[in-house]
Amino acid sequence: MAGTKDKLMRFLSSVLPKVSDEAHEGQQPGWNSDSSDQFIRDVEEGIKAAPMSIRLTPHILSIIDWRHPVEDPIRCQFIPLATTIVPDHAAVSLDSLHExxxxxxxxxxxxxxxxxxxxxxxxxxxxxxxxxxxxxxxxxxxxxxxxxxxxxxxxxxxxxxxxxxxxxxxxxxxxxxxxxxxxxxxxxxxxxxxxxxxxxxxxxxxxxxxxxxxxxxxxxxxxxxxxxxxxxxxxxxxxxxxxxxxxxxxxxxxxxxxxxxxxxxxxxxxxxxxxxxxxxxxxxxxxxxxxxxxxxxxxxxxxxxxxxxxxxxxxxxxxxxxxxxxxxxxxxxxxxxxxxxxxxxxxxxGGGGKRLSNSFETYNSITGISTWKAPGVTGDKIFEYHDPLPRVA
Ligand code: SF4
Incomplete structure (x- = not known):
């Protein structure tokens, strides 16, 4: 794990832009000479808090737009950033499906x-x-x-x-x-x-x-x-x-x-x-x-x-x-x-299995709680899905 993390840090140092927006057309607005170092620190702290370890393939590294690493949709899936961590909802867990x-x-x-x-x-x-x-x-x-x-x-x-x-x-x-x-x-x-x-x-x-x-x-x-x-x-x-x-x-x-x-x-x-x-x-x-x-x-x-x-x-x-x-x-x-x-x-x-998203029993978009049944799998048991908590701006 430490080896993978160190390799990622070396890769980031080599690939992240070092210069300002004006110098590189298409670069993330506001990116300056300190931004790459800040991003690397953000990744290091993100990894410390993440429940998943880091492993990436050359294919994945090659398709991330390193001029816009914060918003990049591929980076978001595999490389955590401490600054984007949102506190967990009380109902989340590591084995949410109770496998x-x-x-x-x-x-x-x-x-x-x-x-x-x-x-x-x-x-x-x-x-x-x-x-x-x-x-x-x-x-x-x-x-x-x-x-x-x-x-x-x-x-x-x-x-x-x-x-x-x-x-x-x-x-x-x-x-x-x-x-x-x-x-x-x-x-x-x-x-x-x-x-x-x-x-x-x-x-x-x-x-x-x-x-x-x-x-x-x-x-x-x-x-x-x-x-x-x-x-x-x-x-x-x-x-x-x-x-x-x-x-x-x-x-x-x-x-x-x-x-x-x-x-x-x-x-x-x-x-x-x-x-x-x-x-x-x-x-x-x-x-x-x-x-x-x-x-x-x-x-x-x-x-x-x-x-x-x-x-x-x-x-x-x-x-x-x-x-x-x-x-x-x-x-x-x-x-x-x-x-x-x-x-x-x-x-x-909790283990009711897959249900079509529009087959909920109830959904309150204000509380963010939806209730579900899976009669063929678990009879009358009620399951709840909780939306993420609203973000505080
Ligand atoms: S979602 Fe699939 S590929 Fe990704 S970490 Fe889990 S098991 Fe592995």
């Missing part, structure tokens, strides 16, 4: 009757500030100790046994962490073990890899994509669906390398779906979200979900009120083919 309560084994979440979440690892190619799984993903930080999910065969075997012995389970999401961090042989092992189980009909591998390191998909010396494609083909040959679920949040994350990588997967018959998280200052306006959805559709990546940001500790500056997702859905639906229109959803805090 650990629904885990019969370490790293196996069984909430819906027919689906399990197979947390293969707790490592990712990048660490997102707003991660739902802040309780386990990434290394420990100065403020949080993590319940790490190590990628050990012993742990996986216990999870395989549970799945094989639970005939109601038909769907498996292999996640973490990120399956991009599984060795190619392990992608094959997990995929094949699950495909061999008669009860398993569908597998989804969750990975942000296509969004944050697309070059790896195209690298013929790197075996990950080949392993994934083999598992996808094996699934097809036995009548089972294997899909990749990826995670783009902003149109800037898509460049020519992404296009080639997505094309590579499409030509090989890989089903790719996207899950976006709605984030303040990143994609909370109609124009940006519409553009993202269209770009994904053009890459044959199905825009599957747009999630209301979970009530996770340390991310209040990134959460939006429920009214924002309702407004986005109202305006975007009908502007693009229905099968390419994502479902706008809230993953209910």
């Amino acid at each position: 650990t309560d629904d885990s019969p084994l370490d790293g196996l979440v069984h909430r819906y009757p027919d689906k399990v979440l197979f947390l293969a690892t707790s490592i990712c190619p990048v660490y997102c500030r707003f991660c739902t799984r802040s309780y386990s993903v990434g290394g420990p930080t100065e403020s949080v100790t993590k319940a790490s999910m190590r990628p050990t065969l012993r742990r996986w075997n216990a999870m395989f046994d549970y799945i094989a012995q639970t005939p109601a389970v038909q769907d498996v999401v292999v996640s973490g962490g990120d399956s991009y961090y599984l060795a190619p042989d392990h992608v094959r092992l997990v995929g094949e073990r699950l495909l061999d189980m008669p009860n398993i009909k569908r597998i989804r591998f969750a990975t942000k890899g296509l969004a944050v390191n697309p070059a790896r998909i195209l690298d013929s010396k790197d075996g990950w994509a080949e392993a994934f494609i083999d598992v996808s083909n094996k699934g097809r040959s036995v009548g089972k669906q294997v899909a990749m679920h990826t995670h783009f949040n902003h149109p800037k994350e898509i460049n020519w390398v992404t296009e080639l990588a997505a094309r590579h997967l499409f030509e090989r018959g890989v089903i790719v779906r996207n899950q976006t998280v709605l984030l303040k200052g990143v994609n909370d306006d109609i124009e940006t979200m519409s553009k993202l959805i269209r770009l994904l559709a053009d890459l044959n990546i199905q825009p599957y979900y747009v999630y209301q940001a979970d009530m996770v500790r340390g991310t209040e500056d990134l959460r939006t009120p429920l009214s924002t997702i309702l407004e986005l859905e109202r305006n975007i639906r009908g502007t693009i083919a229905g099968f390419m229109t994502p479902s706008f959803v809230v993953d209910l805090p």
